[in-house]
Amino acid sequence: MSIPETAKEIHLVDYPTGKPTPEIYEVVEAPVREPGDGEILMRVVFMSVDPYMRGRMNPHVKSYIPPFQKGEALDGGAVGQVIKSNSEKFATGDYVVGYNGGWREYYTGPTDGFNKVDPSLAPLSAYLGVLGMPGFTAWAGMSQILEPKEGDVLFVSGAAGAVGSMVGQLGKLKGCKVIGSAGSTEKCDWLTGELGFDVALNYKDYANSTELTKGLSQAAGKGGVNCYFENVGGMHLEAAINCIAFGGRIALCGMISNYNDTKPEPGPYNLTNLIGRGVKMQGFIVSNFMLLARDFYAEVGPMLAGGKIHFRETVYEGLEKAPEAFNGLFEGANTGKAVVRVAPDTA
């Protein structure tokens, strides 16, 4: 495959206040650099949009990952084909997935965080979702923090998203009663239909945490919620803390309802419940568990191949759609994993 002289990438022009607007991005035609020693040149097929990228648009907030720089290309997960390799790790023609390489048509750079993928086992885009970072996040939060047991009641917010849809299915496979929350009837129907959740709550039917507490309490039954997988924050966290069982566990994975806030929202009013009920609440970042990646693939690969795990993707066509795809995360536009097809999938 020939190497083009230039290709498109999306640059950050300005940091957003609140929800990102189209003006903060610029599509730039940039030179395609030849790979140096130990580097690869990858033709990107799919790129990922993920909620954590909003945190990288806050230049003054100290985080586990540095902010994007104005005037430079954005970055993030991508899957594609190596078209030139100066690395011993990959050969020309290999399909690879990495934590870098998104928001552009071609990636030239080091291979850290890149792994070879087998396009005959799953569609390439799945390596950004169910078999990628979000699937691994779900698996890690469940296996390393919540540790659900048969008969436990598991509640997951953001349940129709990339992480949440996996969490609920893993819970069902463990023999839990699974309650999910999502933002539309269609999403709730998917949860209780194809994914086998026991109950799905459309959180838009509940005006505040008191109302949501009533709905969740009724769904959970007398014993309450043993495990809560937190993706959303705000009234979801308050309702979950109200309903948490004695000895319950809460995994703090994300709080997407706060990511575009321009001032901090008050925290949950009811944390005292955690003391008397002996609840463990623990935050985590998926990279904390990177050494367990092989265990994730060993467990989830066969589940997927055996039809025990289902997934959906919302695919945006063309690199220029990346900003729209990203904003869609905050608007509930995706069901399952949101990805952008940057080039035809030739695998």
Ligand SMILES: NC(=O)c1ccc[n+]([C@@H]2O[C@H](COP(=O)([O-])OP(=O)(O)OC[C@H]3O[C@@H](n4cnc5c(N)ncnc54)[C@H](OP(=O)(O)O)[C@@H]3O)[C@@H](O)[C@H]2O)c1
């Ligand atoms: N800790 C980690 O290492 C890690 C790794 C990956 C992801 N995460 C976190 O996990 C969460 C889910 O990520 P994901 O990749 O699976 O995204 P996703 O759930 O596929 O997409 C985001 C979803 O969040 C929901 N949402 C957006 N704004 C909301 C609001 N104000 N209130 C309630 N729901 C809202 C929307 O669904 P509805 O239609 O249902 O509103 C939207 O589709 C995020 O908080 C993310 O930051 C953490």
